[in-house]
Amino acid sequence: MTDTPPPAGPETSLKPAEPLRRTSSARARAGFSLVWLVPILALAVTLAVGWNVVASRGTVISVDFTDATGITPGETLLKFREITVGKVESVRFTEDLKQVRVNMRVDKDLAPFIDDEAKFWIVRPEVSTQGISRLDTVLTGAFIEGYWDDQQTSREQDIFQGLEKPPLTSLGQKGTLIVIEADRSHGMTEGAPVLYRGIQVGQMQNLRLSENGEGVAADVFIAAPHDARLTTNTVFWDTSGFSISFGAQGIALNVNSLASVLQGGAEFATVTSGGEPVKNGHVFSLQPDEDTARANLFADNRNILRLNMHVDETVKGLETGANVQHMGVTVGRVSNIAARMVQGADGSQHILQEITLTLTPERIGLDGEITPERALEFAAEQVRQGLRARIASAGFFGTSLEVELVSLPDAPAAEIDLAAQPYPVIPSVPGEVSDFSETAQGFLSRVGQLPLEEALKSVTDMLNSVTAIASSEDTRAIPGALRSTLEDAKATSGEMRQIAAELRESGAAGQIRKMVDEAAAAAEAVKLAAADVPSMVEQIDKAAGKVGEVDFAAISTEAEGILKDLRAMIGSEDAEELPRNLSDTLQAASALLNELREGGAAGSLNAALASAKTAADDVSTSAQRLPQLSARLEALAARAESVIAAYGDRSAFNNESINLMREMRRAANAFGSLARTIERNPQAFILGR
Amino acid sequence: MTGCRFGDRALADTRDGPILTAHRAGLIGCRGCGRVWPDAEETCARCGAALVPPDRRSLAAVWAWLLAGFIFYVPANLFPMLKTKTLGGLGGSSESTIFGGVIELLHYGNWFVAGVVFTASIIVPIGKFIAIAWLATVAGKPATVHDAHRRLLLYEVVEFIGRWSMIDVFVVAILSALVQLGFVASIHPGPAAVAFALSVAFTMLSAQSFDPRLIWRGLPLRNRKD
Numbered sequence: 001m002t003d004t005p006p007p008a009g010p011e012t013s014l015k016p017a018e019p020l021r022r023t024s025s026a027r028a029r030a031g032f033s034l035v036w037l038v039p040i041l042a043l044a045v046t047l048a049v050g051w052n053v054v055a056s057r058g059t060v061i062s063v064d065f066t067d068a069t070g071i072t073p074g075e076t077l078l079k080f081r082e083i084t085v086g087k088v089e090s091v092r093f094t095e096d097l098k099q100v101r102v103n104m105r106v107d108k109d110l111a112p113f114i115d116d117e118a119k120f121w122i123v124r125p126e127v128s129t130q131g132i133s134r135l136d137t138v139l140t141g142a143f144i145e146g147y148w149d150d151q152q153t154s155r156e157q158d159i160f161q162g163l164e165k166p167p168l169t170s171l172g173q174k175g176t177l178i179v180i181e182a183d184r185s186h187g188m189t190e191g192a193p194v195l196y197r198g199i200q201v202g203q204m205q206n207l208r209l210s211e212n213g214e215g216v217a218a219d220v221f222i223a224a225p226h227d228a229r230l231t232t233n234t235v236f237w238d239t240s241g242f243s244i245s246f247g248a249q250g251i252a253l254n255v256n257s258l259a260s261v262l263q264g265g266a267e268f269a270t271v272t273s274g275g276e277p278v279k280n281g282h283v284f285s286l287q288p289d290e291d292t293a294r295a296n297l298f299a300d301n302r303n304i305l306r307l308n309m310h311v312d313e314t315v316k317g318l319e320t321g322a323n324v325q326h327m328g329v330t331v332g333r334v335s336n337i338a339a340r341m342v343q344g345a346d347g348s349q350h351i352l353q354e355i356t357l358t359l360t361p362e363r364i365g366l367d368g369e370i371t372p373e374r375a376l377e378f379a380a381e382q383v384r385q386g387l388r389a390r391i392a393s394a395g396f397f398g399t400s401l402e403v404e405l406v407s408l409p410d411a412p413a414a415e416i417d418l419a420a421q422p423y424p425v426i427p428s429v430p431g432e433v434s435d436f437s438e439t440a441q442g443f444l445s446r447v448g449q450l451p452l453e454e455a456l457k458s459v460t461d462m463l464n465s466v467t468a469i470a471s472s473e474d475t476r477a478i479p480g481a482l483r484s485t486l487e488d489a490k491a492t493s494g495e496m497r498q499i500a501a502e503l504r505e506s507g508a509a510g511q512i513r514k515m516v517d518e519a520a521a522a523a524e525a526v527k528l529a530a531a532d533v534p535s536m537v538e539q540i541d542k543a544a545g546k547v548g549e550v551d552f553a554a555i556s557t558e559a560e561g562i563l564k565d566l567r568a569m570i571g572s573e574d575a576e577e578l579p580r581n582l583s584d585t586l587q588a589a590s591a592l593l594n595e596l597r598e599g600g601a602a603g604s605l606n607a608a609l610a611s612a613k614t615a616a617d618d619v620s621t622s623a624q625r626l627p628q629l630s631a632r633l634e635a636l637a638a639r640a641e642s643v644i645a646a647y648g649d650r651s652a653f654n655n656e657s658i659n660l661m662r663e664m665r666r667a668a669n670a671f672g673s674l675a676r677t678i679e680r681n682p683q684a685f686i687l688g689r
Numbered sequence: 690m691t692g693c694r695f696g697d698r699a700l701a702d703t704r705d706g707p708i709l710t711a712h713r714a715g716l717i718g719c720r721g722c723g724r725v726w727p728d729a730e731e732t733c734a735r736c737g738a739a740l741v742p743p744d745r746r747s748l749a750a751v752w753a754w755l756l757a758g759f760i761f762y763v764p765a766n767l768f769p770m771l772k773t774k775t776l777g778g779l780g781g782s783s784e785s786t787i788f789g790g791v792i793e794l795l796h797y798g799n800w801f802v803a804g805v806v807f808t809a810s811i812i813v814p815i816g817k818f819i820a821i822a823w824l825a826t827v828a829g830k831p832a833t834v835h836d837a838h839r840r841l842l843l844y845e846v847v848e849f850i851g852r853w854s855m856i857d858v859f860v861v862a863i864l865s866a867l868v869q870l871g872f873v874a875s876i877h878p879g880p881a882a883v884a885f886a887l888s889v890a891f892t893m894l895s896a897q898s899f900d901p902r903l904i905w906r907g908l909p910l911r912n913r914k915d
Contacts, residue, residue: 035749035898038891039756046760049880050767 058086059111060103063120063144065162068100070124070142077143078104079123085110088144102144102162115156118148121163165206176227176278178220180204180236180266182286185216187238189662191669192264194220195239201226204266217283220266230278231270236286237293240264240662264665269293305359305375306335308420309389309403309428310342310352318391318401324357325392326405332359334403356423357389357403364405376424380416383426385409391431401431710905717742718902743902750898751825758891759818761884766811769879771861784879787811787857809856810885817854817892820847821899828903840904844896851893858886 068091070076078086086106094101106114124142125134137143147167182188185207194202204218211217222230266286287293315337324332336356341349361375364382379387388411392404406429414427711718716725721738730740741747769784785793787810794803820843827840861882868876 035753039753039760042757042760042887042891046764046884049764053768 056108058105058108059114060089060105061086061111061114061158061160062101062103063160063162064094064099064101065122066099066164068102069122070137071100071102071122071144072141076102076141078106078120079143079145080110080147085146101159104144112152112156113148113150114146115148115151115153117151117153118146118157118160119163119167120144120146120160121166123166173221173223175202175221175223176230176282177280178222178230178278179217179281179283180220180286181210181215181217181283182238183215186288187240187264187266188216188218188286189264189665189669192240192266194222194236195265195267196226196229196269198267199226201229228277229270230268230282232276232278232282234268234270234278234284235293236266236268236284237290238264238286238288239267239290264662305332305361305372305379306423307357307359307379307389307416307426308423309355309357309426310340311355311391311428311431312350312352313391313431315353315355315391315401317393318355318403322400322402324359324403324405326364329363331363331405332357334358355403357426376416376418379424379426380418382407383414383416386411387426388414388429389426390429712743712902712906720900720902743900743906745829745903747898747900748825748828748903751821751895754891754895754898755818755821755825758888758895761888761891762814762818763884765881765885765888768881768884770857770881770885771864772877772879773874774876775874786881787885806857809854813850813854814888814892817847817850817896820844821892821895824899824904828899829906832904837904841901844899844901844904847896851889851896854889854892855886858882858889 065071071088071091073088073090076088077084078088086104088102088104090103092101092103093099121144122142123134123137123145125136125138144162145166180188180194188204188207190205190207192204193200194204202220202222204220206219207216208218209216267290268284318334318337320334320337322334323330324334334355335358336354338354338356340352340354342352343349359375359379361378364375364378386407386409388406388408390404390406391401393401408429411429416427417425711725714725715728717728717730717740718725719733719736719738719740721733722736724733724735726733726740728742732738733740766787768786770787770790771783771785773783773785787806791803791807791811794806824840824844824847832840861876861878864876865878868874
């Protein structure tokens with residue numbers, strides 16, 4: 001409107017200015033098109049930038065957690081392999097208010113990989129006795145970590161369930177996840193190594209109470225290829241701490257390694273063959289030590305062979321769980337001991353101990369495919385060849401018992417009673433119980449039962465009689481009687497000399513020589529006989545008496561013949577010596593008897609015997625006290641055994657030491673973990689990253 | 690006439706009858722130095738600037754720049770202005786938009802700073818948009834002398850304030866330059882800073898494109914007291 005024709009005159013006179021004005025408007029028109037490019041360009045740029053931003057925003061996923069400790073909307077990051085791939089946008093509750101739903105925006109590139117196998121967990125700083133982990137999150141605050149594999153599947157998912165704890169090992173690792181259970185968390189610590197032949201092949205995590213609350217359980221991830229070592233027959237045992245065992249070899253201190261002492265841990269081995277490969281989640285029980293583990297045959301319960309044995313002797317000291325040995329190898333356990341009423345052959349009832357044995361057929365020597373039926377068949381065959389069960393003593397002092405399977409080919413034939421209930425009955429033989437107390441008691445009672453008093457009495461009596469003999473008048477009379485006898489003999493010999501002279505004259509020399517030889521032999525016999533003084537004396541006395549009574553006249557004719565011979569005999573030198581020898585002997589005997597009488601030998605003998613009797617009495621009294629002593633010895637043995645037990649596994653001493661060690665181990669772990677963190681990233685100590 | 694003081698003009702306006710504008714006097718004003726020349730002159734002999742008669746069609750440029758400025762004002766408010774990282778992003782890494790920053794400042798009780806930021810970054814630019822848009826709309830339209838004076842005043846205020854709208858960008862630039870404490874704390878300008886700067890620049894260009902002589906074109910030929 002302003003360009004309407006000007007009303008003033010000067011305008012018309014300035015016509016030539018028109019083109020200029022047109023130029024101006026033309027320039028304005030030209031500027032029109034050019035300047036409008038600016039907002040168009042601006043719009044284009046803005047839209048492009050805006051679209052770019054929106055397009056690269058990524059996908060929203062939701063993860064449900066029980067609580068959202070440390071999660072701040074707009075700040076908390078989602079990390080995948082420690083790289084930020086997303087951010088928490090908002091946090092709200094699930095519909096039932098039981099969980100927290102965290103909405104996160106994930107990078108577009110990675111979103112396709114997040115399928116139903118993706119796992120999410122919150123990473124928070126953990127300061128525990130085990131050490132400090134994720135120190136970086138102290139300053140950064142918690143973040144959410146996710147893991148998913150590289151498989152793009154169509155099973156995409158928007159809502160996930162977050163894990164309560166970080167997963168065991170870095171996901172995607174191949175291996176087998178198993179569960180170890182034990183009564184107590186002895187040797188089980190978070191992160192404790194699991195060894196195979198001393199090489200770490202896994203570690204314990206997620207230590208927790210087992211589902212039924214009867215023990216503790218820990219997850220162990222055995223990485224490939226070591227998981228191939230696991231079978232259903234694998235046994236695990238605690239390698240933590242050390243053990244002191246006190247056995248026949250003395251006290252043995254077993255320490256695996258300082259590391260295991262400090263860290264705890266478990267080791268496994270596959271003791272018997274024939275197990276099947278394990279699947280994820282297989283539960284193994286952790287045995288307190290290697291021996292127990294190797295003896296533990298209940299890893300696979302399917303092939304267990306149960307047998308009963310009947311024993312009619314005492315089973316004091318036999319406990320449930322006692323070993324069943326076969327040729328020195330533990331092949332099973334005593335699983336039950338019960339008294340059982342049995343009908344005897346004669347109809348009377350008596351009580352037997354029924355011991356249930358739980359055997360592992362593999363250990364007896366059965367291999368190949370093992371079924372309970374085959375195992376029983378095998379056992380029956382073994383019994384036919386003489387396999388018997390018996391009670392044997394075990395333990396240091398033999399106060400505890402175990403069951404032994406022994407091959408006794410000479411044993412009376414017997415069969416397994418397959419019909420018996422509840423289990424077949426294996427024939428048994430009397431046990432070889434070397435009961436310490438029984439032995440000692442038996443010895444002492446035998447000593448006690450010795451006829452000491454009778455023996456002493458007889459000795460006393462004998463000595464008394466000896467004394468009586470020695471002191472009797474008769475004995476004293478012996479020398480006198482002898483003397484008279486000899487005088488008689490001398491007289492006789494005078495006559496004999498005359499006879500001899502006559503004989504010599506008669507010329508019977510040849511006969512006489514022969515006689516002399518005989519007489520010499522007789523004299524020799526007499527000389528020997530002289531040793532037996534008392535009887536000789538008596539006989540001589542008797543003989544002398546008889547000689548005195550002899551009716552010489554009646555026998556004179558006979559004697560004449562004898563005297564002839566005697567005369568000849570006496571004529572020899574030997575004959576002459578005989579009386580002298582005899583006399584010497586008698587003198588010696590007399591001297592002995594005198595000495596005996598004078599020296600009071602009998603008295604001292606009496607005294608000796610009296611003291612012997614006292615001694616015997618003492619022994620007798622002692623023998624009466626023997627049972628008591630034996631009981632004390634038995635108590636001592638039991639105490640010794642309990643002392644040994646006290647130094648054994650699970651004893652107070654051991655536990656104390658192990659607890660101490662565990663404390664040390666925790667402290668060391670804490671320092672180790674801290675040191676590792678700092679070593680890996682010194683900044684982390686201050687700044688957390 | 691652009692160099693006249695508003696007060697004098699208003700007095701003159703009320704004192705005298707219809708105002709004689711350069712256009713009515715057959716003159717053309719130089720936008721560079723303010724000297725008037727006869728309509729026929731094409732170049733200002735004093736400053737050498739081209740003498741262009743006011744034309745409403747030149748308002749298109751105003752609108753174009755204004756639109757561009759407005760377009761950039763949108764991302765300037767949506768995108769973060771400042772990216773703050775403390776302790777290497779651990780102590781907190783925040784991205785604040787203009788309005789978010791104001792809210793945050795209010796949250797911390799910095800009413801004054803919040804007010805300054807709010808005024809400089811939101812009220813002033815939006816006010817400018819409205820003012821320029823209004824000026825461009827009414828330019829050349831019939832108006833009283835009083836209206837014309839008001840429009841001129843508005844135009845001058847807008848032009849004066851224009852350069853100060855960059856205060857936000859200055860703050861961001863200074864902070865980014867100063868707060869580079871490496872690991873401990875660092876501030877980086879966000880995409881909004883660029884957008885805001887462009888927005889301000891375009892708005893200034895828009896104000897520059899506006900020919901204030903158009904304000905006087907719509908004056909009544911006779912002095913009407915209303």
